[in-house]
Amino acid sequence: xxxxxxxxxxxxxxQAPWLTGRVHLLVSTFIAPDxxxxxxxxxxxxxxxxxxxxxxxxxNRVEDHDCNAGHSRA
Numbered sequence: 001x002x003x004x005x006x007x008x009x010x011x012x013x014x015q016a017p018w019l020t021g022r023v024h025l026l027v028s029t030f031i032a033p034d035x036x037x038x039x040x041x042x043x044x045x046x047x048x049x050x051x052x053x054x055x056x057x058x059x060n061r062v063e064d065h066d067c068n069a070g071h072s073r074a
Contacts (some may be wrong), residue, residue: 022058030064033069 025045035042047055 022054026058026061028067030069031068 028043028045032042032067049055
């Protein structure tokens with residue numbers, strides 16, 4: 001992979017241009033609030049990884065989606 005074009009840029013606070021390889025997990029997190037509001041069960045998940053791999057960025061993307069969908073965060 002070209003070092004200049006590589007989307008993986010480890011470091012706290014850096015934003016990757018896309019969430020490569022996490023589409024399945026992202027879709028699951030988008031569905032979970034609706035399931036909960038409808039009293040349906042959904043599976044939980046735990047994000048683990050080294051510093052700077054995108055855990056917080058992933059959660060921020062989920063929060064943005066939920067807020068835009070009208071789900072409130074308490």
